[in-house]
Amino acid sequence: MNFPEDFLHYVWQFKSFDYNELKTADGEDLNIIHQGFLNKNAGPDFNNAKINIGETIWAGNVEIHLKSSDWLKHNHQTNPSYENVVLHVVYENDIEIKRIDGSVLPVLELKNRISHEFIQKYEKLFLTLTDFPCIAQIHSVDRLIVDSFLSRTLIERFEQKTNAVLETLNELNGNWDETFYRFMARNLGFKVNALPFELFAKAISQQVYGKHKDNSLLIEALVFGAAGFLNDNFVEEYPRRLKTEFQFLKKKYNIKPVEVSIWKFMRMRPQNFPTIRLAQFAALIIQSNHLFSKIMEIKDLVELRKLFENLPVNPCWKTHYHFKKETENVSTQIGKTSVDNILLNTVALFLFAYGKHTGTQFYISRAIKLLESLPAEHNAIADKFTEAGVKIDSDFASQGILQLKNQYCDEKKCLSCGIGIKILKQA
Structure with missing residues (x-):
């Protein structure tokens, strides 16, 4: 069992297991009407699920663990937020779990329902020690899917940078000209x-x-x-x-x-x-x-x-x-390259930040259009993705690649990555 709990989140979300003739650990018939929505905040892992157990349809939350005893390790037995869990999905059911009111929590064990081959493919793909896990597979992913996820990571990157802009803006009492002046100066210093x-x-x-x-x-x-x-x-x-x-x-x-x-x-x-x-x-x-x-x-x-x-x-x-x-x-x-750097790191950023701050999509669109017009930035990270078969033809793509590498590849968040999910589905 060389995989994290996130892997089971993926398996449950995309029904990547044998879900024919499902039964709970108590032997009751189980049918998944809707597996719910992944919750990235505090509380149960999936919200608003609908599960048919025996003759009863339950609507509520689903909690997922590697072992059922993890429920106790995480102290869910004393947390009222978990009272509305209607199904406990685990890889291995090693202990009976009861709710605060004493009722037994229904359990679905996946141990014999996830194929060994699928687990091996996951481990081969996502537990690699290379610079980015899908280096050998990313070329097989449709470009539309890659570009779509890079659009998301680009927005994430600029939203993170926008926070720094808004902090300075607040410090300067909402003076955009003065804020821009400071960021422009820093940009002209480049890294050194x-x-x-x-x-x-x-x-x-x-x-x-x-x-x-x-x-x-x-x-x-x-x-x-x-x-x-x-x-x-x-x-x-x-x-x-x-x-x-x-x-x-x-x-x-x-x-x-x-x-x-x-x-x-x-x-x-x-x-x-x-x-x-x-x-x-x-x-x-x-x-x-x-x-x-x-x-x-x-x-x-x-x-x-x-x-x-x-x-x-x-x-x-x-x-x-x-x-x-x-x-x-x-x-x-x-020089031209330095001008492009300024247009990327200051001009486009401030158009985006101003649009976000004022709720004006026009300026956000202008920022994105500017990035699409600028030539791709050449760096060691972008070059490795290019060698792996990813087409990087603008600063829009190269900035998305940097965010992808820093926030997903380096953190091994392949199951939160649209590209990684697609590769695993193909496997």
Whole structure:
């Protein structure tokens, strides 16, 4: 008996056992009119079942265990919530169970009704140690079924991410522009400098930039000053001017810069240095203040991309990776892959979150359409699914795959997975 209780949930839900001439442990005839609905909350495993035992039709709940004695181990005998259980379904009936009122609880034993071959197929499929259990079978599942479940996992993934957005939104008293600004900053830090960018965004409000939207030098001074990069003595004119301006702005707005030591440069390509990313961030603010409001109005992917392309990055950065070292031919624009990353992780997320928060399906649909328009993200997880025969042709699918792997494959929740259920039915 090398299977979890969830396996019996599956067997009962889909009648994957010999249900001809059923009898209870007491020898009474038993007929399943309706097996009930799986309950994922506290209480009996299946609700609203309808069972015919002898000459009586019972309507109520069904509880499932590997052994009938598990009823006592789980203390159901003292829990009134289980008084309405009309049938105890077990793999092995090892003890008689009575309700609180003393009546014997009817039991259906499945031990000799589930084929040994079916159990073996389950163990082979779901107890594998590979990265994802159905690696050898998923190619045989109809694409419509795979795509349908990936749609579900994609929604799950974005709903989880939406919780983080709404927490920040609540912290900022419902200010969507400021919330977007913080997430946008974190996204520009990508994995390595995400936290420093987040702390930097908290150090200076977007509203401060808005007061100087017509003066690019002051915005650049605010960005690099709040990020902690203007504390040195500089030789070149540009950083010296930034430092001078920031000394005044710092006092005016009571800005507390982050420690420059938190920024990471090691083992990074120079075009990904935080100084370059900050220069791009400053240019983005200069070009599009209150960016979230603009994004809410733009429906076309090409137009969305334009918000992050051809940014007015200060010419200094064409010959510098940081203030004190001059170089040549520096790329100052955000690359296409990075723009796609921003559209995925910030723009699509905020459209989805705003739609969820306001109950507006229009914005949720726009988020999904955007994901379907973006090319699939390439990563080790998506590549393994592709090699196994899954077609991943958009960011919609690749995000669904990540959720599938993290929340179902890694947790061995194959019996809660539409793909896993289909494979087991085929077995």
